[in-house]
Amino acid sequence: MIALVGKRMAKKDFVFQYLGGIQECRDCPLRNICFMLSPGKYYRITNVRDKEHQCKIHDLNKVVTVEVEELPVPITVEKKMAIEGSTININNRPCSNIYCKYYELCNHLWLKENMKVKIESVDEQIQCPDGRDLVKVYVRW
Template identity: 35%
Template sequence: MITLIGKELAKEGVSFVFYGAAEECSDCRFKASCVDSLKEGHRYTITEVRDVEQKCPIHECEKVKVVVVENGEFTILTDSKGIFEGSSFDFNRKGCSNKDCDFRDMCFPEGISKEEKGFYVKDLGKFKDCPRGNSLEKCIVKIHD
């Protein structure tokens, strides 16, 4: 998928979460190719940076570059049932009352919403440090397009 991103951020391998379009974007002639193809709240990774630049008043150096992005990968902690590399999953983590847990961002990662569908890229093995004693598996996952 092609989009535009601030010139300073346009580097292969950079991941970002799209939080929605700025107010100034509503009248921009590049809106369709810049923000309309992105889904709010999702993480993307830049896979290619092209040599095309455009002016954009909302970015630091007032320039954006054309980039190719794909859905980003996440390292997550999940219930240890049914994890096979390449298999699909529904991300439907149940709530956890431990708001101060050091690992909370892996159980509820930013950029992936509840009931999202994706697939397991890699199983990183059992995770034994859950303060609640839950049986968890550490995995790399990717969301379907």
């Protein structure tokens, strides 16, 4: 898959999360390339091409053409649902403990309620300060 990233990010094996397009880019002739990634998903740069383009948003005013591969997204799920290879419905149970180191994993900003995701791998048990029985998993949708 082809993408454009800021010049400083354009390094082989660099991993980033695409956060979505911004209003300032709506009139850019390159927007179709920039916006073809999926918000919330993680990508690894597999190849950096020589082609650069002007960009008024990124630092150094340049974006570089790269090839990327999609990576699974880390989230937490209840331990009883953490079965590798299974497809589950996301049931968001927002956590208000913003100081917890797992806050972003537990608050699935990019996943909608009852959205189906496939658990690609099961990682570690999470030591939830609120006592929830959670496991870190990697999912795709």
